[in-house]
Amino acid sequence: DTAVSQTPKYLVTQMGNDKSIKCEQNLGHDTMYWYKQDSKKFLKIMFSYNNKELIINETVPNRFSPKSPDKAHLNLHINSLELGDSAVYFCASSQDSGATTEAFFGQGTRLTVV
Amino acid sequence: LAKTTQPISMDSYEGQEVNITCSHNNIATNDYITWYQQFPSQGPRFIIQGYKTKVTNEVASLFIPADRKSSTLSLPRVSLSDTAVYYCLLKAAGNKLTFGGGTRVLVKP
Numbered sequence: 001d002t003a004v005s006q007t008p009k010y011l012v013t014q015m016g017n018d019k020s021i022k023c024e025q026n027l028g029h030d031t032m033y034w035y036k037q038d039s040k041k042f043l044k045i046m047f048s049y050n051n052k053e054l055i056i057n058e059t060v061p062n063r064f065s066p067k068s069p070d071k072a073h074l075n076l077h078i079n080s081l082e083l084g085d086s087a088v089y090f091c092a093s094s095q096d097s098g099a100t101t102e103a104f105f106g107q108g109t110r111l112t113v114v
Numbered sequence: 115l116a117k118t119t120q121p122i123s124m125d126s127y128e129g130q131e132v133n134i135t136c137s138h139n140n141i142a143t144n145d146y147i148t149w150y151q152q153f154p155s156q157g158p159r160f161i162i163q164g165y166k167t168k169v170t171n172e173v174a175s176l177f178i179p180a181d182r183k184s185s186t187l188s189l190p191r192v193s194l195s196d197t198a199v200y201y202c203l204l205k206a207a208g209n210k211l212t213f214g215g216g217t218r219v220l221v222k223p
């Protein structure tokens with residue numbers, strides 16, 4: 001069983017389109033995250049949710065809107081896609097935000113905007 | 115937030131021990147030192163975590179001196195499959211998991 005699963009794995013789309021990436025975790029965790037890894041391989045946190053409530057919202061354009069229908073799911077919707085949005089997006093989850101809590105990452109979604 | 119500094123890259127050969135040192139001069143009292151590993155085209159994976167002294171698990175060892183201003187991740191007898199990026203992070207309760215640039219380890223045959 002995959003602990004944290006994201007769909008799709010690859011996404012190629014044109015500028016201006018709206019797209020969504022889905023994430024599900026079957027670990028029973030309370031906290032979920034979205035990270036963006038750019039071409040230089042830096043991993044940056046975008047959002048964090050705890051029990052469906054937004055707790056971290058980094059400086060991310062409001063074209064990006066996370067939605068958590070329940071604590072096992074955290075989807076990422078992106079409006080009006082731009083070339084600079086091309087990156088690998090990782091979903092992750094952890095039991096809580098404790099210091100010793102391990103985060104589990106999905107396999108990533110490679111988004112290419114053309 | 116305390117930052118970490120680690121080498122950009124390291125090369126090694128199969129069977130050797132790889133030691134990656136991470137500097138964190140401004141580590142806070144409630145920070146835990148945490149290491150993640152990322153293989154190409156995969157998400158990061160937790161390797162090991164410690165607060166002080168030495169921690170060992172089936173994958174690696176983590177050495178932390180008394181002043182906690184640095185730490186060393188030790189990978190014993192690496193194989194080709196250990197080629198990855200290794201991230202050193204500081205994690206405190208309630209804080210986000212912040213990744214730096216990581217160290218690219220290339221294991222050669």
